[in-house]
Amino acid sequence: MKKLGFGLMRLPKLDKDDESSVEYEQVDKMAETFMKNGFNYFDTAYIYHQGRSEVAFKHAVTDHYPRESFIIADKMPLPFINKDEQLENIFQDQLERLGVDYIDYYLMHNVCESSEDGYLNGKTYEFLKQKKEEGYIKHLGFSAHDSAEYVEEFIKQNPGMEFIQLQINYLDWENNVLQARKCYEVAQKYNLPIVVMEPLKGGFLVNVPKEAEKLMCEYNGQPPIQWALRYVAGLPGVFMVLSGMSSYDQLKENIEIFDDIKPLNDEEHEIIKKVVEIINNNIAVECTGCNYCLSSCPENIVIPELFQIYNHQMIQNTDNFTAYGNAYINYAKSGEHGLAGDCIKCQACIPKCPQHINIPEELVKVRDTFEIPLYGFNQQEE
Numbered sequence: 395m396k397k398l399g400f401g402l403m404r405l406p407k408l409d410k411d412d413e414s415s416v417e418y419e420q421v422d423k424m425a426e427t428f429m430k431n432g433f434n435y436f437d438t439a440y441i442y443h444q445g446r447s448e449v450a451f452k453h454a455v456t457d458h459y460p461r462e463s464f465i466i467a468d469k470m471p472l473p474f475i476n477k478d479e480q481l482e483n484i485f486q487d488q489l490e491r492l493g494v495d496y497i498d499y500y501l502m503h504n505v506c507e508s509s510e511d512g513y514l515n516g517k518t519y520e521f522l523k524q525k526k527e528e529g530y531i532k533h534l535g536f537s538a539h540d541s542a543e544y545v546e547e548f549i550k551q552n553p554g555m556e557f558i559q560l561q562i563n564y565l566d567w568e569n570n571v572l573q574a575r576k577c578y579e580v581a582q583k584y585n586l587p588i589v590v591m592e593p594l595k596g597g598f599l600v601n602v603p604k605e606a607e608k609l610m611c612e613y614n615g616q617p618p619i620q621w622a623l624r625y626v627a628g629l630p631g632v633f634m635v636l637s638g639m640s641s642y643d644q645l646k647e648n649i650e651i652f653d654d655i656k657p658l659n660d661e662e663h664e665i666i667k668k669v670v671e672i673i674n675n676n677i678a679v680e681c682t683g684c685n686y687c688l689s690s691c692p693e694n695i696v697i698p699e700l701f702q703i704y705n706h707q708m709i710q711n712t713d714n715f716t717a718y719g720n721a722y723i724n725y726a727k728s729g730e731h732g733l734a735g736d737c738i739k740c741q742a743c744i745p746k747c748p749q750h751i752n753i754p755e756e757l758v759k760v761r762d763t764f765e766i767p768l769y770g771f772n773q774q775e776e
């Protein structure tokens with residue numbers, strides 16, 4: 395099996411502000427090229443694109459290819475489960491949206507402290523084990539965004555897990571909060587095959603600081619994206635690396651990289667250590683752009699978009715606001731969304747964030763970086 399999985403969470407959209415406006419024809423074309431090149435693993439979830447990700451998969455894959463030629467992974471949305479009856483309804487919805495009568499890899503989605511209501515009474519696990527016995531699920535696993543200790547405890551309490559999906563990339567490897575290395579070691583200890591998510595940290599590792607990019611390119615001529623993907627694909631125990639692809643060009647680039655992917659050598663690992671140091675000296679907010687926080691914000695602030703603009707500004711390490719100041723102005727101009735300074739610090743977004751970012755605290759910095767220099771006002775005085 396080739397190791398690149400098509401993550402269906404950042405699909406091309408007709409309207410950038412409407413998650414459900416998936417550009418189906420473009421996804422069809424991307425899936426066709428993906429399959430033609432010998433790749434066949436797709437990863438979706440009930441919540442991606444407000445349910446349209448699963449629909450887009452059917453449109454692009456199920457409707458065109460024999461069932462045994464592709465592999466689909468889908469997930470039970472633990473943070474939304476508060477009644478046992480939901481389990482059957484959601485599962486049936488998923489089979490229908492995907493157009494399949496079984497799911498190859500099925501995950502309990504986003505196992506962490508804030509989603510405990512969705513699984514702690516054990517009913518979700520029992521329900522999914524039953525579905526597996528009935529043949530509707532081929533392999534049962536889970537995705538996690540918590541500490542290694544928490545992940546290990548979950549494995550002990552749910553011994554039927556056959557695989558695990560973890561956020562692993564070179565920047566998070568030694569991060570004390572995200573604990574990529576420690577979680578990876580737990581997976582290895584329990585012999586759980588690993589699916590890697592966020593190998594590029596939501597695209598962040600594609601545009602690293604110039605100084606880091608230079609180190610990589612001067613060594614072997616390869617761009618940062620190739621280094622990041624080679625890093626995770628080379629880890630023992632990793633059987634799939636997901637990339638959330640948003641355009642045909644991204645897909646082509648990933649296919650080329652994975653066609654003949656090789657692990658990093660020792661010298662390259664040493665260079666990665668220096669790259670991490672450079673990035674950590676520049677990175678402002680470790681947002682992956684997963685959008686989990688969006689629906690919680692009463693001020694309708696598009697939090698990941700503001701963090702993305704802010705991170706790019708910080709990485710440029712300049713007081714010149716031309717490039718990213720304009721991006722901020724364009725965001726503000728639409729008038730439909732709250733600005734960083736509109737944050738009322740209600741904290742509703744914090745438990746939603748798998749990266750454990752103190753969002754209101756970071757938004758104050760975003761506000762101070764853009765709104766005061768650009769507009770000369772400070773909407774929410776401390």
Ligand code: SF4
Pocket residue numbers: 690691692693694695697736737738739740741742743744753754757
């Ligand atoms: S703390 Fe700020 S960003 Fe977070 S949900 Fe409340 S208003 Fe929105």
Ligand code: SF4
Pocket residue numbers: 680681682683684685686687688697698701746747748749750751753
């Ligand atoms: S702030 Fe957190 S929850 Fe929101 S998009 Fe970024 S990583 Fe995801």
